[in-house]
Each structure stands twice: as C-alpha cells, then as structure tokens.
Amino acid sequence: xxxxxxxxxxxxxxxxxxxxxxxxxxxxxxxxxxxxxxxxxxxxxxxxxxxxxxxxxxxxxxxxxxxxxxxxxxxxxxxxxxxxxxxxxxxxxxxxxxxxxxxxxxxxxxxxxxxxxxxxxxxxxxxxxxxxxxxxxxxxxxxxxxxxxxxxxxxxxxxxxx
Amino acid sequence: xxxxxxxxxxxxxxxxxxxxxxxxxxxxxxxxxxxxxxxxxxxxxxxxxxxxxxxxxxxxxxxxxxxxxxxxxxxxxxxxxxxxxxxxxxxxxxxxxxxxxxxxxxxxxxxxxxxxxxxxxxxxxxxxxxxxxxxxxxxxxxxxxxxxxxxxxxxxxxxxxxxxxxxxxxxxxxxxxxxxxxxxxxxxxxxxxxxxxxxxxxxxxxxxxxxxxxxxxxxxxxxxxxxxxxxxxxxxxxxxxxxxxxxxxxxxxxxxxxxxxxxxxxxxxxxxxxxxxxxxxxxxxxxxxxxxxxxxxxxxxxxxxxxxxxxxxxxxxxxxxxxxxxxxxxxxxxxxxxxxxxxxxxxxxxxxxxxxxxxxxxxxxxxxxxxxxxxxxxxxxxxxxxxxxxxxxxxxxxxxxxxxxxxxxxxxxxxxxxxxxxxxxxxxxxxxxxxxxxxxxxxxxxxxxxxxxxxxxxxxxxxxxxxxxxxxxxxxxxxxxxxxxxxxxxxxxxxxxxxxxxxxxxxxxxxxxxxxxxxxxxxxxxxxxxxxxxxxxxxxxxxxxxxxxxxxxxxxxxxxxxxxxxxxxxxxxxxxxxxxxxx
Numbered sequence: 001x002x003x004x005x006x007x008x009x010x011x012x013x014x015x016x017x018x019x020x021x022x023x024x025x026x027x028x029x030x031x032x033x034x035x036x037x038x039x040x041x042x043x044x045x046x047x048x049x050x051x052x053x054x055x056x057x058x059x060x061x062x063x064x065x066x067x068x069x070x071x072x073x074x075x076x077x078x079x080x081x082x083x084x085x086x087x088x089x090x091x092x093x094x095x096x097x098x099x100x101x102x103x104x105x106x107x108x109x110x111x112x113x114x115x116x117x118x119x120x121x122x123x124x125x126x127x128x129x130x131x132x133x134x135x136x137x138x139x140x141x142x143x144x145x146x147x148x149x150x151x152x153x154x155x156x157x158x159x160x161x162x
Numbered sequence: 163x164x165x166x167x168x169x170x171x172x173x174x175x176x177x178x179x180x181x182x183x184x185x186x187x188x189x190x191x192x193x194x195x196x197x198x199x200x201x202x203x204x205x206x207x208x209x210x211x212x213x214x215x216x217x218x219x220x221x222x223x224x225x226x227x228x229x230x231x232x233x234x235x236x237x238x239x240x241x242x243x244x245x246x247x248x249x250x251x252x253x254x255x256x257x258x259x260x261x262x263x264x265x266x267x268x269x270x271x272x273x274x275x276x277x278x279x280x281x282x283x284x285x286x287x288x289x290x291x292x293x294x295x296x297x298x299x300x301x302x303x304x305x306x307x308x309x310x311x312x313x314x315x316x317x318x319x320x321x322x323x324x325x326x327x328x329x330x331x332x333x334x335x336x337x338x339x340x341x342x343x344x345x346x347x348x349x350x351x352x353x354x355x356x357x358x359x360x361x362x363x364x365x366x367x368x369x370x371x372x373x374x375x376x377x378x379x380x381x382x383x384x385x386x387x388x389x390x391x392x393x394x395x396x397x398x399x400x401x402x403x404x405x406x407x408x409x410x411x412x413x414x415x416x417x418x419x420x421x422x423x424x425x426x427x428x429x430x431x432x433x434x435x436x437x438x439x440x441x442x443x444x445x446x447x448x449x450x451x452x453x454x455x456x457x458x459x460x461x462x463x464x465x466x467x468x469x470x471x472x473x474x475x476x477x478x479x480x481x482x483x484x485x486x487x488x489x490x491x492x493x494x495x496x497x498x499x500x501x502x503x504x505x506x507x508x509x510x511x512x513x514x515x516x517x518x519x520x521x522x523x524x525x526x527x528x529x530x531x532x533x534x535x536x537x538x539x540x541x542x543x544x545x546x547x548x549x550x551x552x553x554x555x556x557x558x559x560x561x562x563x564x565x566x567x568x569x570x571x572x573x574x575x576x577x578x579x580x581x582x583x584x585x586x587x588x589x590x591x592x593x594x595x596x597x598x599x600x601x602x603x604x605x606x607x608x609x610x611x612x613x614x615x616x617x618x619x620x621x622x623x624x625x626x627x628x629x630x631x632x633x634x635x636x637x638x639x640x641x642x643x644x645x646x647x648x649x650x651x652x653x654x655x656x657x658x659x660x661x662x663x664x665x666x667x668x669x670x671x672x673x674x675x676x677x678x679x680x681x682x683x684x685x686x687x688x689x690x691x692x693x694x695x696x697x698x699x700x701x702x703x704x705x706x707x708x709x710x711x712x713x714x715x716x717x718x719x720x721x722x723x724x725x726x727x728x729x730x731x732x733x734x735x736x737x738x739x740x741x742x743x744x745x
Contacts, residue, residue, distance in 0.1 A: 074426075076422050077422070077423065077646075077648045077649055078406055078409055078649060078651070079409075080408045080409055080413070080420060080421070081408075081413070086366075086420075133671070152646075152649070154640075154644075154649050156409060156637055156640075156641060156651075157633075157634060157637045157638075157700075
C-alpha cells in the first residue's frame with residue numbers, strides 16, 4: 001500500500017536535491033556557486049504552497065511551458081516504491097537557469113526546484129514521494145523560456161503477476 | 163493409444179485438404195508434423211514459461227483474453243473460433259486443441275496431454291540433429307523454475323538439472339527471482355548455460371555498499387547478452403527479465419535490485435552489439451509479455467526477432483512490427499511446456515534476410531520420452547511423490563485457471579478460502595500458470611501444489627472497507643487493461659469469491675469496476691468493513707499456506723455439494739474477439 005505525503009518530506013527532498021546538484025554538475029565550482037545561488041534567490045514559498053500543478057508553475061515562473069523533446073525526463077513507468085521514485089532530467093538546451101519537478105497528484109504539486117548556475121551541466125536526479133499514480137512534469141528554464149517533459153508514473157498496490 | 167493415434171491421422175489429413183498450415187499440409191503421417199523443411203543457416207529453439215511442469219499436462223487456453231484500444235482484435239487477443247480463423251487452423255484438428263479452448267474437453271480425450279520434459283527432450287534433440295552440429299541454439303525465456311510443489315521445495319534446483327540435460331544455453335527470468343538472491347545465485351552456479359538480463363540493476367544503496375554485480379560501471383547485476391557462433395555467423399542473444407519483479411512480488415526477495423523495461427539501455431546495448439561487436443543478428447529473449455514486446459518493437463531499433471513469453475500466449479506466427487530502422491518480429495511461445503518454438507534464420511553478413519517460424523505443439527502421444535530425461539525426472543520426483551500422490555477429491559467438473567477474470571480452479575480456491583477461513587469475500591491472484599484438471603479426474607496434493615506453489619503462499623484474513631476492495635480491483639484491472647502496454651504487468655484480474663461486479667475494460671482506472679455485490683445480492687457498501695481472505699500478498703503474512711487450506715477443503719468433500727461460480731459481467735466489449743463466442 002502507498003503512504004500519503006505531506007509538505008515536510010518534500011522540503012527535506014529539496015535540501016537533499018540541492019546537495020546532489022552540487023555533486024552532479026558543478027565540479028570545481030562546487031563551493032562558490034551554491035552560495036551565490038542561495039544568496040540571490042528567495043525561497044519560493046508561494047509556489048510550494050500551491051496544490052495544483054498549473055498554479056504551482058504559475059507561482060514559480062509566472063508563465064507557461066511548452067513541451068520539448070530537448071528535455072529528457074527519466075522515470076519508471078511503474079514505481080517499485082511510491083515512497084522513493086528515482087527521477088532524473090537532462091537537457092540539450094542552452095542557457096539553462098533552473099529545473100523543476102511537479103507531481104500533479106501530490107498534495108502540493110511542486111516537489112523540487114533547482115537553480116542552475118552558468119557553466120553547469122544541466123542534469124539533476126532526485127527521488128520523489130508519490131502519493132498515487134500521477135503525471136510527473138519536469139520544467140527546464142532556458143534563456144528565459146520554459147520547456148517541459150511529462151511522464152505518467154503508476155503507483156500500484158502490486159501483486160498478481162503472471 | 164491406438165485410438166489416439168488414429169485421431170491424429172484423421173486430423174492431419176483434414177488439415178491437408180485445407181492447405182492452411184503448410185507444416186501439417188505436407189505430412190502424410192502424423193509424426194511427420196515434426197519434419198520441418200530445411201531453411202536458412204541457423205536454428206534457434208525457444209521454450210518459455212514451462213513453469214517446471216516436468217510431466218505432460220492438460221492446459222486449456224483462455225476463452226477470455228481481451229485486447230483493448232489498439233490491441234483489440236489483434237493477436238494475442240483472439241480466442242476460440244476467431245483465433246482458428248485468423249491462423250487458418252481447422253476446428254477439429256489437434257492444433258485447434260493445442261492452441262485454443264475450442265471444444266477442449268472433447269479434444270482432450272482424443273489428443274491427450276501436451277509437454278513433459280522427456281518428450282520435449284526427444285523433440286529438441288531431433289530438431290537439433292536435423293540441422294547438424296553447431297547450427298542450433300536452445301534458449302529459455304524464464305518461468306522455468308517455478309510452478310510445481312517439487313520446484314518450490316527444491317527452490318528450482320530440479321529445473322536447473324533438467325535444463326542442463328535438455329541443453330538450454332541461455333535463459334532469462336521472472337519467478338526465478340522469487341527464490342531470493344542466494345538461491346538464485348546457487349542455482350546459476352550449477353546452470354551450464356548463461357543467465358541474461360539487460361534490465362536488472364543494483365539499487366543506488368546496493369551499489370554504494372559494493373553489492374555483487376556483473377558490471378560495476380553500469381550497475382548491471384547480470385550479463386546482458388551473449389554472442390553465439392552458429393555456423394559461420396555471430397548471433398547476439400540479449401536477455402530481458404520480467405520488468406516488474408519487485409512490484410508483482412514481495413520486494414523482500416530482491417531488495418538490492420531494480421528492474422524496469424529500460425528501453426534506452428537496451429537500445430544502447432543493441433547499438434553496441436551491431437556497431438562494435440559487428441554481430442550478424444540480434445535476438446531479444448524477453449519476459450516482457452507480448453503487448454509490451456509489440457510496443458517495444460516499434461520503438462527500439464536493430465532487433466531482428468523478439469522471442470517472447472510471460473503472457474503465455476501461444477501465437478503460431480510472428481507479428482511483424484515496423485520501427486524507425488526496419489522491422490522486428492515478435493513471437494510468444496505459450497506455456498507449461500506445451501510448445502517448442504523453432505526459429506530458422508537465413509543470415510547473411512550483418513543481416514537476417516529471411517526467417518521461418520514454427521510453434522510446435524509437444525504432443526506427448528506422438529513423441530517417445532527420452533530415457534535419460536525420464537530417468538532424471540523420476541529420480542528428482544521420487545523423494546516427494548509418495549507424500550503428494552494420495553487422491554484427495556474427484557471433482558465433477560472441468561477445472562482450469564487461465565482467463566482474464568476467472569476460471570473454475572480459482573473459484574474453487576476462493577470457495578476454499580471463504581469456507582475454511584470463514585470470510586465473506588476471498589481474493590486470489592490472477593496467475594496464468596496452473597494446469598487444467600478434467601472432470602472426474604482425481605486430484606492429489608501434487609495437483610493442488612501445481613496451482614499454488616509459490617514462495618509466499620501464506621493466507622491472510624483482514625478487514626477491508628468496500629471502498630478499499632473496489633480500489634484493489636481497479637488497481638489490478640488497470641495492470642491488465644491500461645491502454646499503454648508499458649503500464650501493464652501481464653497477469654490476469656484478481657479473482658473475487660463471494661463478490662460479483664461489472665467490469666468495463668476500456669474505461670479509465672477508477673471507472674472500470676461497478677455494481678459490486680456480495681453473494682447474498684446486497685450492494686457493497688463503500689464504508690462498511692468486510693472480512694476478506696486471500697493469499698500471495700506482497701506484504702508479509704503469517705497464515706496457513708494456501709495449499710493446506712485448499713487441501714483441507716477438498717478432503718472435506720464439500721465441493722461436490724457447492725455450486726461454484728463467479729459473477730463478472732462485462733460491459734463495452736461486445737463483438738471483441740478476445741471473448742469466445744464473439745467476433
């Protein structure tokens with residue numbers, strides 16, 4: 001059976017996520033860049049409070065995204081454990097400034113948002129808690145525009161294989 | 163025996179006039195159905211989903227196997243007459259009996275049991291001898307180690323010995339994983355062939371803890387593929403294990419491993435085999451299930467043939483699927499040892515130019531059992547046969563399992579659970595293995611185990627609200643009828659005892675199940691709590707193993723007084739040829 005998710009675990013994942021960006025993408029810049037990003041950006045409290053995906057995107061970015069095949073979202077079709085679903089995004093877009101994940105069916109749709117400093121390889125991975133079968137959306141902000149990829153992730157009670 | 167043989171002769175003669183199946187059309191004598199015309203320069207023999215059935219079995223193919231959306235009316239979602247017409251098989255022939263449910267009981271008496279590893283061994287050896295040394299390969303698609311009491315007690319060790327004697331050179335897996343990592347690895351130590359799985363990886367935690375893996379760089383737990391020399395050509399066999407092992411079964415069996423379809427990793431691997439290793443042919447030995455394989459074939463390029471299993475579909479001809487770079491052929495080779503697939507390839511440098519495919523029913527009446535294999539089977543069974551061979555009941559009706567929603571075997575199991583565990587409702591998994599028993603056939607514990615022998619057989623009794631029960635039915639139904647095959651798991655619908663409902667397969671999840679009623683006719687109340695019995699839970703349970711519950715019920719003799727029955731009403735599938743008597 002699945003467990004429901006609240007706001008707090010999501011926040012914790014954000015923190016973990018920020019750490020993994022530093023490991024994954026920054027290389028030599030690892031010390032300087034997160035500090036700068038943190039200093040320049042306010043925590044998007046309003047966006048994390050929104051229940052629906054569209055409202056969360058609006059609160060975070062103030063605009064809408066267009067689907068793009070340059071955003072590569074990797075997630076399982078059926079989650080092995082809805083409590084920790086491994087997901088990742090890479091993109092071939094230039095001038096990427098942020099990457100965000102939205103889990104439409106969770107109590108609060110925005111799951112994580114990453115600032116991507118200049119010169120960073122735009123690749124992030126995380127594990128998200130999903131309350132139930134849901135649409136997962138990844139948004140990449142590049143050169144001031146939003147691009148998205150979506151995938152349905154099924155959270156099932158399991159059992160009864162052939 | 164004499165009568166049976168005459169029946170085979172009659173039926174093959176009948177087919178000869180129809181000219182529908184070239185293989186049978188040429189044969190003047192019965193046994194010559196195994197004389198295949200020589201073709202090409204490499205022969206691959208494929209077995210799959212034998213479910214450890216060492217001896218010949220009765221197995222009734224489904225009368226309900228519905229395809230939804232794009233899959234509607236397409237193989238493998240054809241049953242009965244619609245199936246016979248699609249593949250040009252005469253209704254009164256032995257092949258009609260082997261491939262479909264058409265007049266099953268009548269034909270079972272005429273044509274007898276199918277399969278059995280001693281009979282299979284004779285056929286395999288003959289087909290390999292026909293093409294000569296180093297011209298053939300024998301591969302198995304998994305679900306080889308599970309399905310009988312013996313395999314369960316021996317954790318599949320019996321089947322490893324059998325596989326070695328049969329000469330299986332490569333395999334992949336599904337139920338093999340349910341014995342847990344240690345038993346799996348112990349068995350693979352003894353297995354003379356290769357266990358292949360491109361889609362099983364270490365979890366991040368396991369990789370961090372330095373858990374054993376075939377390739378630490380990629381995290382692949384098993385060897386993904388093997389390149390075999392057949393004649394002067396190099397053929398790559400890639401293994402694709404069942405993608406949803408930790409979801410369909412308790413995760414405790416495979417805590418360190420993560421599965422999935424892994425399309426992208428597969429594409430990279432195919433490209434490397436083609437580009438770097440310069441192989442001449444690429445075969446995917448798959449336990450995805452046929453619908454998943456059909457979709458995969460349209461998206462992954464560079465695979466010549468997918469030899470498929472899992473969904474137990476006996477499909478006589480490969481289905482050709484176009485993709486961005488060419489065509490991939492998709493097969494599925496049935497279950498329970500009933501069939502041996504023969505893929506003859508004409509390979510040129512770097513490409514397959516043509517193929518011939520035969521899905522041969524293993525008619526035990528027509529094949530002499532191989533003495534060495536018969537001896538091995540006897541030796542393996544000996545320590546257990548006496549415990550399991552006492553007759554415990556003689557049901558007065560045909561008992562089979564296979565079908566999307568129900569079958570009398572599972573109705574029996576559900577009734578046993580409700581009766582013995584004093585529950586209003588019983589739930590039983592929609593497995594596709596489990597053999598058929600004819601009406602009037604005495605049942606033994608060995609027969610009961612052939613329907614129930616798994617590594618998590620514990621029964622449970624728990625309270626569930628009406629809403630929870632509906633949610634479970636909706637969830638499992640979506641695993642069966644999701645419009646996107648990648649979201650299907652390949653089993654059938656969970657069986658419900660003491661509960662009737664209406665199902666609309668082409669609706670969305672949440673809207674498929676309606677009109678739930680208890681056996682007393684009362685509507686299921688969403689907030690009321692009901693006593694539910696079941697088995698094969700993915701959660702840890704402590705109850706009596708289901709085989710003992712069913713055994714006790716059968717011994718009580720109560721079955722003969724009770725009317726079994728399931729109450730599933732289907733909606734929105736009128737005319738669907740996946741239902742016998744329609745289409």
